[in-house]
Amino acid sequence: MDTLIEWLVSAFVMIGGVFALVGSIGLARLPDFYTRLHGPTKATTLGVGGAIVASLLFFSWQERGLQLHEVLITLFLFITAPVSAHMLAKAAMHRDLKRMKGTRGEPWKQ
Amino acid sequence: MSHWIIAPVLIPCLAGLLLLLEVRERHRLRRFTGLLSCAALLAVSVVLVNQAWDGAYTVYKLGNWEAPFGIVLVLDRFSALMVLLTAVLAFPALVYASCGDDRKGANFHGLFQFQLMGINGAFLTGDLFNLFVFFEVLLIASYGLALHGRGPARVKAGLHYVVLNLVGSGLFLIALGLIYGTTGTLNMADVAVKAQSLPVGDTTLFSVALLLLWVVFGLKAALFPLYFWLPATYANATPAVAALFAIMTKVGIYAMVRVMALIVAPIPPIGQQALWWLGLITLGLACLGALGAKRLGTAVAYLVVMSVGTLIAAFSAGYGAALAPALYYLVHSTLICGALFLLAGLVARGRGEVGDRLVAGPAILGGGRLSLLFFVGAIAVIGLPPLSGFIGKVGLLRTVPEPIYWLLLLVAGLCGVIALSRAGSTLFWRTTGESAGLRPSRRRLFAVLWLLALSPAMALWGEAGLQWAEAVADQLRQPHGYVQAVLGGGAQ
């Protein structure tokens, strides 16, 4: 049983790490701001999510009882992250940062 | 148990809070509250002085925790004296401010009260970190006060003052950190004890801490090369504020003397010597500053610096006998400089546009009385007989037999004569046409008189004054009593 949990926890931890890294790679690698904007969403969702689930499992297992308060972190992130993304997008459009070529559609004038 | 000792901190604090609660800008009410609190402070401080005078230490354990674990307030003659001095200075200053200067900006009275709270706290506390906290209280309040009113010059001076002191606060924290890191405690008395038995490695760090403390206190006390902020700040502040600030430099000196007297252990002699020389340099440069001043306010500010130099040199000269006259001189210079700042304010008002700049200007309404007051103030501050300044100086000269000190002190006197005779004759005699300014109001004059009158009084009862000073000095010379009182018999 314990080993199973341990495996699970480790797995989630790794998932978190990997996705966070991917997100940041995206942030570093993608050509223009609008595409980079997509990076963090991964970090927020699966990146942190992985870690959260891991710790959730871990502590529930440690304390032999359900430990859900980490969920709140995710809740807050889900509430707040889109807002910052949205505001940043607006900022970018106001500055009308250059888009990678082949981008369809137009950003709006702010 | 008696809670008198904490009253000097709480009274102004509560008054300040009430003033804060009073949101509807009812000025009469605000003034009344402020003055009431100042009067109360005066009364309380008299009680405290009288309580401290039998030479016993009163230790107040905040939160009822034993020193060195909790914070303690310690009342001895020195702290009592300083609290009294503050109250005596604050009341007239506030009276003066309440004649209209307090309306030149927001929250004046609140800030004033908190300023007093900070000063008193700094005088009373027996804990180094608590000292830091109260320094911050009085500083932040003083920032607000220094910037009270408008004008680019004032803002510039204020900015310099603030930035320098923020850096100073950083240094203070570093010094405290080192002291804690080496002695493992923060209570002054306990530090003094622990400092006796420091491991070899730590003595250096500890002495660094002490030297940094000197720097910080020197910054507050306006010691060369850290006084450059002072003249502009004081000269540009509202008169009442400048008058109150006359005590601020003395807070630095107080802290210096307190620590010097208490922590006798491994303070490197270089520290003391450095203070001695810096004090002398300060004295010398202040003379030049006073000579070169182009405004009365600036001149007075330099006189403040002069007194600081005089005092710090005297304290660090290493003559136990010099302590008493130095303390006497400290009180005298604080009061008289305060008076002169107020006077400068009156002169500036009286001359309208020209202000207190030392150029020919319109005749001052009621200039006769002002000139008389100025004459008295000048005599006192320069140290000419028969007023308190002379007595203080003679005392210092007799107890600090160092040729260079004598030379500088006498030259300082001469510079004072030249500068102030020039200032006085220009302001009051060299008049062009009729006055554009305002006649000094009765209450303003009262404020000035209150302070000025103390100089002749201190001269007339000079013996008593010196005796008191001697008593204070006597207590300072034996830190053991302090330590005993704070840590209980168990110490050493």
Next chain:
Amino acid sequence: MNLAFVVMLPFLGAFLPPLVERFTGNRTLLACGAALLPATALALLYAPTRQVFAGETLHSTLNWIPSLDLSLDFRLDGLALLFALLVLGIGLLVILYARYYLSAKEKAGRFYAYLLLFMGAMLGVVTSDNLLLLVVFWELTSLSSFLLIGFWGHQTGARKGARMAMTVTGMGGLALLAGVLLIGGVVGSFSLQTVLESGDLIRGSEWYPLILCLVLLGVFTKSAQFPFHFWLPHAMAAPTPVSAYLHSATMVKAGVFLMARLYPALAGTDLWFELVSLAGMLTLLWGAFAALFQHDLKGLLAYSTISHLGLITLLFGLNSEMAAVAAVFHIINHATFKASLFMAAGIIDHETGTRDMRRINGLWKYMPYTAVLAMVASAAMAGVPLLNGFLSKEMFFAETLDSHQLGALSWILPVGATLGGVFSVAYSARFIHDVFFNGEPVNLPKYPPHEPPRYMKVPVEILVALCVAVGVFPAITVAGLLAVAATATLGGNLPEYHLSIWHGFNLPLIMSFVATAGGVLVYTQRRRLFALRSRVPDIDAKLVFEGQVQRLGRWSAAITQRFQNGSLQSYVAWLIALVAVVLLTQLGKLPALSLDVEMLPMDGVAILCTAMLVAGALLTTILHRHRMTSIMSLSVVGLMVSLLFVRFSAPDLALTQLSVEVVTMLLLMLAMYFLPVRTKAESSSIRVLRDMLLALVCGVGVAVMAFLVMTGETSTISQFFMDNSKSGGGGTNVVNVILVDFRGFDTFGEITVLGIAAMGIYALLKDLELRSAKYDSLGRPWAKDAHPLILVTISRPLLPLALLIAVYIFLRGHNLPGGGFVAGLITSVALVLQYVASGVAWVHSRMPGDYHPVVALGVLLAGLTGIGSWAFGYPFLTSDFAYIYWPVVGKFELATAMLFDTGVFLTVVGATLLMLANLGKLSLLDDKREDA
């Protein structure tokens, strides 16, 4: 009767005239009021005078400041008596004279007040029996003379003269003070008696030269001896009564008085002889010479005064007792004739409206009576037989003759003396001839002049009468007084001498003849001399002195500027440099520090975090001109620091740091709206280098110290906190318990600071006018969408959630990381978010906008919690707690600390919002100005 009382009388009198003036404009009454007290004093002196003549010395003593050995001791011996009589007597006459001299519109009351002030000071000088006390009065004479010279302060001459006199004599006074203190140090007391008795001790001590120089500095400045004589002529800007009183009869005599007083203590050495007699001789000659060329009536008299003072000084310098007697005698004579001369000059000035001798001629026709008086007086000055001046001058010549201290060069003295005599005769002659004869007056302002009012002449008459009386019957008039005075001066043994008009046909007499003849000759040749003199450009001491003072002022201003250049950068640099010096000097003593001490193991994560923090800090520094980027990297640092706190088991700090971060960021963003976003490089590379160096020294120093402390071992008091936190503080989170309990007073102060800061900020922002940028940094207009829908709608549900968290953090604070401060910050951030999302107007329509009361309530709550413990007889801030059991709910804790923490919470919320909200309002004001 008490001497002190006599001395104090004039001081008391000083208050009288202004009072009288208040009630009556009658000048005579005023004068009487002023004269009253000196008159009384004089009367009171009658009895003592007899005692003194009987050879006693009266003492009166009154303690003032024993610990400084400064006491109000007075003595009345011959010398003191002589001077007291001079001061009071001439004082009376001067007051009488001034009654007519001062015009109706002048503030006579003030004048008399000053005059009496001076009189008292002078009396004090001559009668004080304590050297320190003497110095006190000495300085007072300078001060009162300053006031009197500056009486016509609206005239530039008066101001400058007054300042000059004050400066010179003030300097002398300080020197004298030093000298006296040294004497006190040598003798061990300031009591005059002791000092006079221990003359040999003083003369023997190593300090003697210094003492002598200092004292003589005082003397020479006061008595206008060369090279300090220059101030006296300019003191003539004072009203003539003053000149007559202070600058001829009394004050300037204070110097020579002091020489007389300390004669037994200081005189009798070669040094004394050299200094004093040399100065005296030079002064004598120069004064007499210069007097001849003055065109100003008072100028002539002033220089003659100088030369006569020189004469007296010279006499004292001769180290012979006879000379001293002569000196004292001449003091008396000079006082009488010079005072009368000044008064006469005043009358002439008063009647003709000018003092220029080139215009005043032939007054004999217009005011013969005055003329006679003046002529007699000046004859006395010239030393014409049958007048007092003659007697003392004869003695003077005699003395110069039998002084042999210069050995082979002894002839210099008599020759010099004669030369002086020649000139004095010459200028006396000029005074008489030029003024009263020598043709017709040249366009006088007042024409025709006539005799002054009757009573204005009375003082002159009295004095002139004295001159004659003394001159004819010395033995019965002055002998007694002189005897006692001289005795007192010499301290006993009086030499054999007799005052008489005829000593037989001897050398001094010849010298007198030579002098007179020479004088007349010189005067007849004056045209040529004047021509010669006019070739030499005459230097106006006033201008020179003022110039020097001005230069001094400029110079010191320049020096001050050097340090006080009004540049914050240099001030901070000084501060840092000082710290650097401390660090370098101290840390130099440390042994080379080794890294092989046991430390916590490093790991990759930590190293990388450190790297990032360092990078962030450096970026902030390097990019500080690209401000937004700099801010970004700053918050990286902030984040890393908070993580550092997490890493080293300080969750409370982490929480606080994080929330402070956010608020600081908001603050900076608010500010950046009004500040430029980037600036060009300004500092010179030199300065950059200097600053880097300073910074490095500090950084390295601090780092080294930190490392040493961290790796060292110190036992701290903290174990106590661990042990008592639960039992005594009722909480398990020790940090929090320390904050709210053990060191609650710190926290109390800390929240007060926060509150004050908010107040101060509010005050600063009140009616602050700032121009906000209308375009962004790229120069394009701002976006239109002020309140983005999503931000608005999401931020609202966040508020209750944040509050919930705040409550949670707050409640657990006492036992687990958290507490009022963090809770407060969370709350305020959530509220500020509302401001950001929906705008000030929107929020304030739903919430009170003034946060002053919140702050106040917060601190008040904390404070009252503290005061509450008084009720139970405990000191301020003593905490208490209890565990309460409720059904269902279970056991929970109530602690006063919680109340205190609530105070913290409120203060934080109030202060933060007070700052941010008002900062946010700025732009609104700006918009209003736009609209207006």
Next chain:
Amino acid sequence: MSRLLDRVLPFPSLSLILWLAWMLLSGFTAGHALLGAVLAVLLPLTTRPFWPNVPRIRNLPRMFGFVVVVLYDIIVANVSVAIKVLGPLKSLRPGFVEFPIELDDDFAIALLASTISLTPGTVSADVSQDRQTLLIHALDVDDPAALVAEIKQRYERPLKEIFEC
């Protein structure tokens, strides 16, 4: 009765969330249940003024369904986006897509926008002033119409059902 309930519990859903959050934070004990309840009532009341228009959840079960769907999408999309990010960037076809909104409650719109942003690959960039169109930036989109349709079907309709009838 119901009006009183309204006054005590302006937003039952919010209160529920708050209560749950509290329980999560401080553990499931009777005392905390009580305290949580108190807070759950008090906080919404204190923040009442900040809620001009009340979003009401009409259909709770539907909402849970919606949440599940979103979570599922997030996971799937994450993987796909991850691949795109790591893959050759040339092949990316990012674009701005305008999405016509049919919701008319601000809160619902906000939720929709958030959901879109949360699911990797799409970020809701802006909402038109008239709340009629939502600007979406997609990391890689070959057919905008399809994207719009999918969003409408997967997110907008459920939201519509949750908040309005």
Next chain:
Amino acid sequence: MLETAISLAMGLFVLAWLLNLGRLIFGPSLPDRVLALDTMYINSIALIVLYGIQQDSKLYFEAAMLIALIGFVSTVAVAKYVTRGDIIE
């Protein structure tokens, strides 16, 4: 097993951080920098949680929650500054 996994994951997160830092430094635009900062904050949440697991301590949870709750405010502030200049109006 878990130990290694956690330290590995931490490594990954820190790596991610470094990438963010790079973006923060090289911008090029202000929004890019803010975005990078935002991502850093989010990653640090995960890091703190992992550290909690590693040390088997729940004392650090609040720190993470705090970032999640109010960390975004500064991002919003900067974004608002970019678009409107004035963040409270």
Next chain:
Amino acid sequence: MELLVAIIIGVLVTSGVYLCLRARTFPVVMGLTLLSYGVNVFLFSMGGLKMDEVAVVGMSENPTDPLPQALVLTAIVIGFAMTAFLVVLALRSQGEHYTDHVDGRDDVPGRQDEGGEA
């Protein structure tokens, strides 16, 4: 670890001090913030470093020194207050001098602040 922390302190103080010596209000603000970070960490480190030894009764057997933490908390708060004040003061100076130079030295021609000190 101690070494790392020492390095951190050193860097923070260095850059803080350097920025405090700049001529504009903004870098000075930045500098003071950095300086206070450095000072806080310094003060914090004076109690010695411990990992996962939080000073909560019963949580660990030899916990870290809580006192420096309490001091640092106070210092942080005060530091925040001071920074806030300074920032606003900088704005005030901008408003009075029309420049953000610490000496109010003026970029805009024609405006001069009547230099307060003599």
